[in-house]
Amino acid sequence: MFRQETGVTISSFLRRARMDRAAELLRAGDANVTEAAMTVGYSSLSHFSKVFAETFGCAVHTCMGGKRKSYSQGKLVDRPRSRMKSTAAATQKIVNLLLRLRAISVI
Numbered sequence: 001m002f003r004q005e006t007g008v009t010i011s012s013f014l015r016r017a018r019m020d021r022a023a024e025l026l027r028a029g030d031a032n033v034t035e036a037a038m039t040v041g042y043s044s045l046s047h048f049s050k051v052f053a054e055t056f057g058c059a060v061h062t063c064m065g066g067k068r069k070s071y072s073q074g075k076l077v078d079r080p081r082s083r084m085k086s087t088a089a090a091t092q093k094i095v096n097l098l099l100r101l102r103a104i105s106v107i
Helices: 002-006 010-028 033-039 045-056 060-064 068-073 087-103
Strands: none
Touching (some): 002 010, 002 087, 010 045
């Protein structure tokens, strides 16, 4: 049902949201790679690095250029978001879906 509404699976949506948040932290210089990984819920730095590379098309350290400053001035090579128009639109669809599920006592 979620996939029909958003065009992506719940796990894909959540993974993307976590990676976007990690990229924000890194871009702003608010966290190093380990801190960003832990903040978004990854206890394994190697798994975080793998998912980051799959999401943005480059390794964390490559995207960062070895420095936070050069990373924030550079651009991530972002992969297409499938059929999802925007995070805000997808979030609204999730809220609506959850409200409908609650109304029919599924959750």
